[in-house]
Amino acid sequence: MTIRTAITVNGKETSREVEARTLLVHYLREELSLTGTHVGCDTSNCGACTVLLDGEAVKSCTVLAAQVHDCNITTIEGAAQADGSFSPVQEGFRQEHGLQCGYCTPGMIMASTALLSENPNPSEEEIRHALEGNLCRCTGYEMIVNAVRWAAEHPNFTSGGAK
Amino acid sequence: MIPAQFDYVEATSVADAIRLLAEHGDEAKLLAGGHSLIPLMKLRLVTPATLIDVTHIKELSYIKEDGNNIVIGALTRHRDIEQSELVKKHLPLVAHVAGEVGDPQVRNRGTLGGSLVHGDPAADLPAAALATGATMVIAGQNGERRVSAQEFFIDFLETDVQPGEILTAIEFPKHTDAGWAYEKFVRRAMDYAIVGVALQLGAKPGVALVNMSNKPHLAQSASQAISKGAAIADVLAVINDNTNPPEDLNATVEYREHLARVLTQRAFATASK
Numbered sequence: 001m002t003i004r005t006a007i008t009v010n011g012k013e014t015s016r017e018v019e020a021r022t023l024l025v026h027y028l029r030e031e032l033s034l035t036g037t038h039v040g041c042d043t044s045n046c047g048a049c050t051v052l053l054d055g056e057a058v059k060s061c062t063v064l065a066a067q068v069h070d071c072n073i074t075t076i077e078g079a080a081q082a083d084g085s086f087s088p089v090q091e092g093f094r095q096e097h098g099l100q101c102g103y104c105t106p107g108m109i110m111a112s113t114a115l116l117s118e119n120p121n122p123s124e125e126e127i128r129h130a131l132e133g134n135l136c137r138c139t140g141y142e143m144i145v146n147a148v149r150w151a152a153e154h155p156n157f158t159s160g161g162a163k
Numbered sequence: 164m165i166p167a168q169f170d171y172v173e174a175t176s177v178a179d180a181i182r183l184l185a186e187h188g189d190e191a192k193l194l195a196g197g198h199s200l201i202p203l204m205k206l207r208l209v210t211p212a213t214l215i216d217v218t219h220i221k222e223l224s225y226i227k228e229d230g231n232n233i234v235i236g237a238l239t240r241h242r243d244i245e246q247s248e249l250v251k252k253h254l255p256l257v258a259h260v261a262g263e264v265g266d267p268q269v270r271n272r273g274t275l276g277g278s279l280v281h282g283d284p285a286a287d288l289p290a291a292a293l294a295t296g297a298t299m300v301i302a303g304q305n306g307e308r309r310v311s312a313q314e315f316f317i318d319f320l321e322t323d324v325q326p327g328e329i330l331t332a333i334e335f336p337k338h339t340d341a342g343w344a345y346e347k348f349v350r351r352a353m354d355y356a357i358v359g360v361a362l363q364l365g366a367k368p369g370v371a372l373v374n375m376s377n378k379p380h381l382a383q384s385a386s387q388a389i390s391k392g393a394a395i396a397d398v399l400a401v402i403n404d405n406t407n408p409p410e411d412l413n414a415t416v417e418y419r420e421h422l423a424r425v426l427t428q429r430a431f432a433t434a435s436k
Contacts, residue, residue, distance in 0.1 A: 001170045020171035020214070023201075042164050044202055045353065047268060056242075056271045062201045063272065066171050067194070067218055111268065132352035133266025 003066050009034070010078030018065055025049045025060035028075055036076035036106050040135070047134030050107035051075050057114035059133070076106035079113065085159040088151040089113050098147030100138035108134050112148045121152050166204035170213040177302055180217050180329050185304060187213040189326040194218065195238055195277035198269050223276070223331060226250060232334045237276025241288075242267075244275060254335050256343035256363050260291040263345060266353040276330045279315070282322040282378060283355075284409075287347065289316060289379030290361040293371035297335045303328035316378040341365025342434035346426040347373070350413070357413045358422040362430040364389070370398075370430075375406040375423055382406075385427070395431050402427045 001020045006013065009032060016031045028034045028051070037060060040048030044062040051060045052074040060073075079087050089112045092098065099105045108131065115122060115130040122130065127148045128141070136144060151157075172187075174180035184191060190212035194200055197218075203209040217223070223238035226247050233253050235244065244250050244261035251258045264270055264278065264287050278288045279299065292299075292312040299310045301324055315323050324330055342364035347356045359373030368389040372380045384401035408419035 001168070003171055019168070021166045021168060021204075023165070023205075026165070042205070044198065044265075044269065047266070050268055053271070057268045058271050059268045062198055064171075064194075064197065064201065067197065067216060114267070129352075130267055133268045 005065050006070055007065065007068055007073055008071070009073045010075060020064070020066055022065045023061055024051070024063040024065050024068060024073070027065040028060060028073070034075050034077050038103055038106055040103065040107070045133075045135065046104070046107075047111060047131075048104050048107040050110045050134065052110055052114060055114070055117060057111045057133075074110070074113075076109060079109055081158060083158065083160070085157070087113065088154050088157040089116065089148065091154070091157050091159070092147040092149075092151035093144075096143050096147040096150050098139065098144045099136075104134060104136045104138075108136065108144055112151065115148070116151060116155075120155060122148070124149070164205040166201070167207055167210040169204075169211055171216065172213060173216045173218075174220060176220060176222065177329065177331055180215060180220065181302060181304055181327065183215045184327045184329065187215065191215055193280075193329060196240065196272040196274040197277075198265070198273040199277060199281040199283065217329070228253075229334075231337055233337060235275055235333050235335065237279075237330045237332055238274045239276075241265075241270035241273050241275065241278075245270060253337040253339045254295060256295060256338065256345060256361060257288075257291045257335060259343075260287045260345050260361060263287050263347055269353070275333060279333065280322050280324050280330050282316055282318075282320050284319065284376055284378050284380065285355040285374040286379070287345075287356065287359060287361075287373065290359060290371040290373045291345070292333065292335075293379055293381040294361040294363040294369040295335050295338060296363075296367055296369055297333050299323075299330055300332040300334065301328050302331045307331070309334075313381050319377045321378070336367060338363055338365050338367070344430035344433035346430045346433070348422055348426060358408075358419050358426060360423065360426040360430045362427070362434055364434050370402070370427065372402075372406065372423055375403070375408045375419060377407055377409075380406060395428065398431075399424050399427055 038048040040046035049061040192211035194214045223236040225236040241261040297312045344362045347359040356373040361371045369386045384404040
C-alpha cells in the first residue's frame with residue numbers, strides 16, 4: 001500500500017507517494033536526499049537519527065512518515081540561521097570540538113537544540129540527562145557537554161552570514 | 164531494517180477505531196506512539212496486515228481530576244505525564260516513573276496506554292500502575308468495561324485487551340502526600356531495568372517489581388505486609404514470593420532476587436525521606 005505524504009521539512013512543503021511502511025528517516029534520506037540525518041543503531045537506542053518534530057526531539061528511525069502528516073520536521077540541514085550562520089549549538093560544537101568522527105553529531109545537535117529551546121540555561125547534569133538518548137563512541141561526552149554550555153552562553157551568536 | 168508491508172488507516176475517534184478494528188479483524192494492530200510496536204515490526208517479529216493509527220485521536224490525550232481519581236487518557240505521552248503538575252501532586256510515583264522511560268526522544272512519542280497494552284514485564288509504567296492500584300478502562304463494540312491493573316496483565320506481552328477492543332483511559336486513585344519510590348537498576352541510562360521496584364506507601368500501599376516475572380508483577384505478599392505495618396525485614400522476606408525472574412546475559416535468577424531485595428530496601432529508605 002502507498003500513501004501520499006504532506007510533510008513540511010525545514011520550512012518547505014514536501015509531498016511524495018511512498019509505501020506506508022516508509023520510516024521518517026528513510027523518507028528524509030532517500031526521498032528528499034537529506035542525508036545529514038544518520039541511521040546508527042536502527043533500534044531507537046543511539047539517537048543518530050534525531051530530528052525535531054514540531055520542535056520536539058524524536059528518533060526518526062522509529063516514526064513512520066505516515067504518522068507525521070501535516071507536521072513540521074527540522075533536520076540538521078535546517079539547523080542553521082536564516083542568514084546562513086551556524087546556530088549557536090552548531091557553533092558550540094565547532095568551538096568546543098564536540099565531535100570526533102561526527103557520526104552522532106547531527107543527532108546530538110538536534111537533541112541539544114530541543115533542550116535549549118525548553119531550558120535555555122541547563123546545568124551540566126541537565127545536559128547529560130537530556131542527551132541520554134544520544135550515544136557517542138568517540139568523545140566521552142565531556143566536549144559535547146561543553147559545546148552545549150557554549151551555546152547556552154552565546155544564545156545570540158551569529159557569524160554575520162554564510163561561511 | 165524495514166517493516167513488512169501493511170495497509171495503513173487512520174482512526175479519528177474512539178468509535179472510529181473500534182469500527183476499524185471490527186472491519187480489519189485480528190490481523191490489525193493499533194499504532195499509538197509506536198515505540199514498542201515499530202521496533203518489533205522492524206525486526207519482523209510482528210507483521211500486522213493493517214495498522215490502525217490512533218496517534219491523532221485527541222480525545223484520548225488528557226490528564227484530569229475526577230473525585231478521588233486522576234484519570235489519564237491512553238494516548239497521553241510519557242513526557243506530558245512527567246511534566247503534569249496534577250500528576251506530580253497526586254501521583255508523584257507515576258510522574259517520576261514516566262520520566263524514567265527510555266530517553267527524552269522516546270518520552271516525546273511513547274504513550275501511557277501503549278506501554279501498558281504492550282505488557283512488557285521489563286517496562287517501567289506497568290509497575291507504577293500496579294503499585295498505585297490503577298484501573299484500566301477498555302472500550303469495545305459492547306461498550307466500556309473496567310479491569311484492575313492486577314487482572315489486566317496476563318502473560319508475557321499479553322493483556323486483557325481482547326480483539327476489537329481499545330484501552331481508552333487509566334484511572335489512578337490519588338496518593339497525595341504519601342511516600343513513594345522507584346528504584347531502577349540499569350547499566351546504561353536509557354536501558355530497560357535489569358530489575359526495578361515501584362513502591363507506593365500511604366493508605367493504599369503497593370509494591371510492584373519490574374523484570375521479575377513473565378508479566379508485570381505485583382508483589383502481593385509484600386504489599387499486604389506493608390499494609391499491615393510489617394517491619395521492612397519482613398517485607399524483604401516475602402518480596403520474591405511468586406516471582407519467576409528471567410535469566411539472561413545481564414543477570415541470573417539468584418542475582419535478580421538479590422537485586423529485588425536490595426532495591427526494595429533502598430526504596431523504603433528513599434520513600435521515608
